[in-house]
Amino acid sequence: MQGLVFTGDRSVELREFNDPIPGPGEVIVKIRASGMCGSDLHVYRGSAVTSSPQLLIQGHEPCGEIVELGPGVSARAAAVGDRVMIHHYWGCGTCVQCRSGWPQLCTTEEPRVPTLNEHGAHAQFMKIPLIQTMPLPDTLSFETGAAIGCGTGTAWGALTRMGDLTGKTLTIFGQGPVGLSATMFAASLGARVIAVDINDTRLEQARAFGADTVVNSSAGDAVDAVRAATSGQGSQLVMETSGVTPVAAQALEAVATWGTVCFIGIGANVEFNTRDTLRRQLTLLTSWTLSTVDQIRCADYVDAHQLPVDELFTHRWALNEASEAYQWFDKQDAGKGVFVFD
Numbered sequence: 001m002q003g004l005v006f007t008g009d010r011s012v013e014l015r016e017f018n019d020p021i022p023g024p025g026e027v028i029v030k031i032r033a034s035g036m037c038g039s040d041l042h043v044y045r046g047s048a049v050t051s052s053p054q055l056l057i058q059g060h061e062p063c064g065e066i067v068e069l070g071p072g073v074s075a076r077a078a079a080v081g082d083r084v085m086i087h088h089y090w091g092c093g094t095c096v097q098c099r100s101g102w103p104q105l106c107t108t109e110e111p112r113v114p115t116l117n118e119h120g121a122h123a124q125f126m127k128i129p130l131i132q133t134m135p136l137p138d139t140l141s142f143e144t145g146a147a148i149g150c151g152t153g154t155a156w157g158a159l160t161r162m163g164d165l166t167g168k169t170l171t172i173f174g175q176g177p178v179g180l181s182a183t184m185f186a187a188s189l190g191a192r193v194i195a196v197d198i199n200d201t202r203l204e205q206a207r208a209f210g211a212d213t214v215v216n217s218s219a220g221d222a223v224d225a226v227r228a229a230t231s232g233q234g235s236q237l238v239m240e241t242s243g244v245t246p247v248a249a250q251a252l253e254a255v256a257t258w259g260t261v262c263f264i265g266i267g268a269n270v271e272f273n274t275r276d277t278l279r280r281q282l283t284l285l286t287s288w289t290l291s292t293v294d295q296i297r298c299a300d301y302v303d304a305h306q307l308p309v310d311e312l313f314t315h316r317w318a319l320n321e322a323s324e325a326y327q328w329f330d331k332q333d334a335g336k337g338v339f340v341f342d
């Protein structure tokens with residue numbers, strides 16, 4: 001089969017790999033959709049390499065169909081033709097974190113992560129432990145299942161940690177694929193969403209996904225705009241998705257007394273003074289991806305409410321268009337891409 005690798009300095013190559021063979025407890029998934037995620041770009045932009053890990057097959061938002069069962073996989077647990085999402089980490093399977101659905105936090109061994117130390121999903125087939133696959137509801141597309149596997153699931157995971165959203169104002173800094181997903185979920189869950197970004201195209205989509213108020217932060221002070229939209233009180237809930245340090249500082253400023261700020265953008269340095277923060281009784285938290293159980297619940301919620309997750313994807317590509325696809329994605333203008341396979 002062919003798989004996509006990043007060879008460094010923003011170049012990609014399709015290379016030949018042996019078709020994967022399932023070991024005990026594993027299955028082979030024929031990939032039908034493999035999402036492009038913002039975190040791909042860290043490796044894509046990296047310096048040139050000739051050896052692993054960068055020459056592993058890329059792609060960590062997979063979704064597809066089971067085509068082969070490995071030894072010991074019960075026919076009651078899985079069947080050829082099953083449509084599955086993938087939780088793209090696996091660990092020892094027996095520690096408390098693994099047992100509670102968080103193999104990415106495995107405490108006994110280094111978690112296996114496609115693209116980092118295992119082959120990823122920008123290929124025709126992927127080998128995965130059955131336990132890391134989960135059913136894709138019939139009404140959901142493979143693209144939606146791929147998004148739930150990382151970016152959209154990350155938004156869901158953070159919102160579930162922020163508690164009841166009903167009737168509250170939630171300001172979401174950054175309306176990339178994760179922020180837009182958060183806007184869609186939060187509006188559906190009954191929050192009043194204030195969406196902040198520097199890109200009008202993203203803000204238009206945020207509006208279409210249910211944002212009540214949109215703020216272009218390149219046109220003026222975002223904190224002032226949030227205060228103006230909340231009778232001067234600030235936002236009860238704030239989510240920071242950009243990972244940009246000055247934006248993270250704005251997220252802290254925009255929250256109301258007794259409010260909660262959740263930081264999910266990677267890379268920001270967040271500074272806060274305890275005196276100022278405790279006197280506003282703030283709750284500050286972080287969130288990283290989601291558990292296997294939450295991934296199933298997320299897909300069920302999308303199914304039950306028929307949320308338009310597919311509309312996050314503005315570009316669909318064939319794998320042999322990957323060079324053009326990543327050049328486009330690297331600009332980070334707006335939109336999200338996915339490789340689709342017949």
Ligand SMILES: [Zn+2]
Pocket residue numbers: 037038039060150151
């Ligand atoms: Zn990702």
Ligand SMILES: [Zn+2]
Pocket residue numbers: 091092093094095096097098099103105106107108109
């Ligand atoms: Zn473990």
